[in-house]
Amino acid sequence: MPRLIMEAGTAAEFAWDEFFAATLRNPHTRAAYRRAVVRFLTWAEQFDLPLARLTPALAGRFITEYQGSAPSRKLALAALRSFFDLLVVRQAAFLNPFSSVRGERFSVIEGKTPEIGKDNARRLLASITASRPVGLRDRAIIGVLVYTAARAGAVASLRLRDFAHDGTQYGFRFAEKGGKSRFIPCRADLQAIMLDYLATIDTDAESKDAPLFRSVAGRTGQLTAKPIRGIDVYRLMKRRLKEAGLPTSYSPHSSRVTVITDLLEQGVPLEDVQALAGHSDSRTTKLYDRRQKKITRNLVERISI
Template identity: 60%
Template sequence: MDDDAKMITILNGHRDFARVDLPSSIRDAGAAFAWDEFFAGVIRNHHTRTAYLQAVRKFLAWVEETETPLERISPGMVGAYFNQHPGSLPTKKLHLAALRAFFDVLVQRHVLILNPAATVRGERYAVIEGKTPEISRDQARDLLTSIDTTTPIGRRDKAIIATLIYTAARAGAIANLRLRDFVWDGSQYALRFLEKGGKSRAIPIRHDLQGYLLDYLNSFEWQTEKSETVLFRSGQGRTGQLTQRPLRNIDICRMVKRRLRDAGLPPHLSPHSFRVATVTDLLNQGIALEDVQYLAGHADPRTTRLYDRRQKQVTRNTVERISI
């Protein structure tokens, strides 16, 4: 196991971070506390921690080859590093953000006087439209219709895919649902999601999705189960029966791919394709951007616009009218 893997294992296990070998520049500068604080205390998301750890380690390894101590790192050195950085523009942007955040902590802990990455400018990278492929309305309907619901697994899969479509939720948020998150308020059901960034939101359930969910839940005695029981359970081999084990994010992704294949739909589609289709469909109908933003769980409306594929449709319309 390499150093990064050891570090992530220790962090996730809440063990003493100081046992992991530090970069020599951090150790020589007496910055172990700041290093521990940043990676074990400041960054709470596992995926962000992993990405930032790799970015900072790569930069410090490059610096150490020049035998430059931590306190002598300059903005020029950071700029020179990114001039020879082999990564893509999004990767460079991520790595620069990691260095800025890391050096901020070193400044706060008086290891450095100034942040050498603060004034370094990254290359321009503007995303106008997301890369996730969109599933069409007819394709989504065909997919739902193609699922055999004579088994609990079939009812589960139809309920999950309908939830992806009619709530615009991420697969990870759906995998995290518990029975307590299927809420009845006296007049309608809602699903309570815990999304990225610790955001919690409740999405009302439309009538057809309610039917799919209840059909699935009635496959077992869900009303007598403990509230913390997972909502969507894994299957037992090819028996079509459910187990007590939770369905993971990766399991949902594999299930969707399998159902797409069985329905004869393009294999490049994914669970995220439903979010694109739902956002575009609602915006096409004139639903306010802020309402669609809330449904999708985006903190910034610019992120919601990345899911809007109406721009692509207009572009195709335009080029078809070229009379050459």
């Protein structure tokens, strides 16, 4: 706990614990907000002022001098506004010095994640040799990324119970960001890939809470009972991209970009694509749309200089 919080007394300590242990449920948001708050409070120690006397001028100076990208500064400002709002509510501060600090204008009209493209996605899947359990697993994981537009973390979190037949079709039950739960049907070719992979696991003898995708025991190529993590999905895709002779700048998220762009190119309504992607706001879905980028490239090629 930063020194300024401890010196401010019980109310400030209570607000600190409440904010980081109870208010913020997403672990990634909690970690990012904590870094921003600690960074400010550590920086503010040089002015030898108590917590209650930190001013909007100091808050504005901190944001102006903040080292990082525009999105990083916006996140820091949001974190500090929220934290000091709670300090005011708990009467640990008289005012929120960040409430009057204006953030810089910043908007994104297209995401930075490169699109792997349909042909490269097919090439990647076809390149995976499925003669060993690890190959069957990797092909299944990449197949799920390609044919469901799910995030790497959601794929890594799947349990055996999350891939099941409901009487009419197989499907996946994903636990997504923001506590969302989504069911996505499994298309026929992906179903065949999944059933080949599941044949390597004695599913009848295992709990339905067991991980669907498992880690590998060293270089043996054999699967363990331990779950993979989101970072493992990232690493295995990089390895498979290299083996397929494809650019390693692609990532699991590149499949998500390709799926969204492909469906929009086919004229699928934006709201349907938004539902598949699990976005709360259609503006987020549009960030994944690379159609405009392709049009721009075509226009550039037509310059007759």
